[in-house]
Amino acid sequence: MNCSRHPNQGAVAKCVNCGVAICSKCTETTSVARESCGTLCIDCYCEHLREVSAYCKKDAKKRLKRIIISVICYVFGIIAVIVGASSLPSGESSALPVIIIGVLLCGFYTGLTWKKAAKESHEDYEREHGVTYKVTADGNIQRESGFFLKLIFFLIGTVLGVIITPIRVIIDIKERVSDIKSVKTFNQMISEAQNV
Numbered sequence: 001m002n003c004s005r006h007p008n009q010g011a012v013a014k015c016v017n018c019g020v021a022i023c024s025k026c027t028e029t030t031s032v033a034r035e036s037c038g039t040l041c042i043d044c045y046c047e048h049l050r051e052v053s054a055y056c057k058k059d060a061k062k063r064l065k066r067i068i069i070s071v072i073c074y075v076f077g078i079i080a081v082i083v084g085a086s087s088l089p090s091g092e093s094s095a096l097p098v099i100i101i102g103v104l105l106c107g108f109y110t111g112l113t114w115k116k117a118a119k120e121s122h123e124d125y126e127r128e129h130g131v132t133y134k135v136t137a138d139g140n141i142q143r144e145s146g147f148f149l150k151l152i153f154f155l156i157g158t159v160l161g162v163i164i165t166p167i168r169v170i171i172d173i174k175e176r177v178s179d180i181k182s183v184k185t186f187n188q189m190i191s192e193a194q195n196v
Helices: 026-029 031-037 042-087 096-130 147-194
Strands: 133-137 141-143
Touching: 026 031, 026 042, 031 042, 042 096, 042 147, 096 147
Parallel strands: none
Antiparallel strands: 133 141
16 A cells, blocks of 8 residues: 555554554654554644644734733722822822722733632532522522632632733743744744645
8 A cells, every 4th residue: 555645655653633554754753643643644744734734823812802901900999099099198089099990900801800710610510519509588589600710810800910911921922923933933843834
């Protein structure tokens, strides 16, 4: 049996995905994916790289969105804190609420991600132990939503977000750069494999 891509070469393996015969040159070209996917033909290998590349692109877009929202909230929060703090010496009664709003804005996006983590934790608990119900004051039965857990996580995440947000933005920027480099690398690998 000969290789489906190189008819003059004898086959040494079959693609685990589509079953076509592949030669040693093809198996060498696709060896990068062998540990995670098994032996692949060039076409299946390129398709796999396209999927991974698409995932990295999607991740890079999510990170960019998170960076933009975090920076906007943080900048407006810092401005509000500065405005509020500058009003403190004059004794304005509106200074403290402005500072509180500024702090909340600085950590708002981090608070949202912590709330999401609490929601996922509550859903995991429900999957493992079943849904919890409570009886309300008027005698109705209501599903426990984990509202207070989500609220507490949101508030703690928001307050800690004042410190965490700049660190997260720096990490997200580094990860986004890494994702973009990975996409370029995968595209180059696809191009090289298609020329084999």
